[in-house]
Amino acid sequence: MSIFSKLKFKDQAFRLREDAILDATTSILATKGFDLMTMDDVANLIGISKPSLYKHFKSKEELVGAAMIRLLDGASEQLAAFPETFSAKDKLSALLEWALRVRLDGGLPFLPSTSNAVREMLMRNLKYVGRVIKLNSQLEKLVIAAQKNGDLSSKLSSDVILFSYYARSCDPAVEYLQRFSKMDTDSIVENMLRVCFQGLED
Amino acid sequence: MSIFSKLKFKDQAFRLREDAILDATTSILATKGFDLMTMDDVANLIGISKPSLYKHFKSKEELVGAAMIRLLDGASEQLAAFPETFSAKDKLSALLEWALRVRLDGGLPFLPSTSNAVREMLMRNLKYVGRVIKLNSQLEKLVIAAQKNGDLSSKLSSDVILFSYYARSCDPAVEYLQRFSKMDTDSIVENMLRVCFQGLED
DNA sequence: GTCTATAGCTGGATAGAC
DNA sequence: GTCTATCCAGCTATAGAC
CATH class of the missing domain: 1.10.357.10 (Tetracycline Repressor, domain 2)
Known part of the structure; x- marks a missing residue:
């Protein structure tokens, strides 16, 4: 159980965070559009740093x-x-x-x-x-x-x-x-x- | 006649050039949109330099x-x-x-x-x-x-x-x-x- | 008025410490 | 995996020579 549940938990947390990132992205895209949306905008809105954001999405x-x-x-x-x-x-x-x-x-x-x-x-x-x-x-x-x-x-x-x-x-x-x-x-x-x-x- | 016609001629040429600039701007705006249109794009399309463009439009x-x-x-x-x-x-x-x-x-x-x-x-x-x-x-x-x-x-x-x-x-x-x-x-x-x-x- | 050159800034992406 | 600090490209705008 230990390993699998741990993996699963990590995976769940990971997915939750990705969903939060996508929520933020969606909201900013809707207001500013693609060109004016910056990776800093997204990172700041959810309170993480830009490199962390790049760990989830590579561009x-x-x-x-x-x-x-x-x-x-x-x-x-x-x-x-x-x-x-x-x-x-x-x-x-x-x-x-x-x-x-x-x-x-x-x-x-x-x-x-x-x-x-x-x-x-x-x-x-x-x-x-x-x-x-x-x-x-x-x-x-x-x-x-x-x-x-x-x-x-x-x-x-x-x-x-x-x-x-x-x-x-x-x-x-x-x-x-x-x-x-x-x-x-x-x-x-x-x-x-x-x-x-x-x-x-x- | 001399001064007036000269002024008038200059003015005409100026307007013609401005129209050419606006044509170029329109064409680029239509394809790339505002954010991606650069002043270099406009200047290059009509064959003038960027500073010259800024003589006509200050931003x-x-x-x-x-x-x-x-x-x-x-x-x-x-x-x-x-x-x-x-x-x-x-x-x-x-x-x-x-x-x-x-x-x-x-x-x-x-x-x-x-x-x-x-x-x-x-x-x-x-x-x-x-x-x-x-x-x-x-x-x-x-x-x-x-x-x-x-x-x-x-x-x-x-x-x-x-x-x-x-x-x-x-x-x-x-x-x-x-x-x-x-x-x-x-x-x-x-x-x-x-x-x-x-x-x-x- | 036209150019070359560059200042000044912003934003995507990453290095490297922890 | 997270951060701080930074690189680098590209863009607006301008200085300064001709």
């Missing part, structure tokens, strides 16, 4: 990659947990709602939407790319199924729908509404979903 | 501010040039189309959408803020008029519509479609406009 790229992977895994979990009674469009809507709430709660947007450099960096991270491909193929199937149902427009190609769907998960209108209007979280989410699926007309 | 912030101001002025010009036969919604649609085409042609997105730091920097630029306020008030009036017409939804607050409209002008789906699909510029614009106003359903 800034790897650290950010790990945070993004955790986010994608969260999305996959959500998707898997939706009841089978949900239609394809229900699932897409519910997942977008989850992503918007994560962001409104100080979390990350899915996509490094503006920065080519960040996207390219992530695309060199095989683990991350694997997660993206898996999630993307699931969502693509949902889009196509919803189009067959008539729940999403058949006048649009599935590419257009899928990319626009991704874009809504990191729509800057969310932050503008949070900052400049008096709307509460639920109203913002409700309105963003409506705009996504019904558009600005009607 | 990176001022340079980027000037580029953004020129962009906003372009938008205002467009808006003023639309025929009076256009409805409020026609104008909003045509202006969004113009913005999307500018971006597809390698230009800047309107908003520093992701980066708080860039937005805050711009908000310290009074000239820029003045342009934003002016354009915003024009667009707000158009939105409200279009809602009265029934051309835009009255179930949404004008804030939600306006912020979502801004967001569409820097929608990352544009770049994704340009990069990963085989669609041509006109099709991308057409689809983006449709998604903006009609949404993903229908």
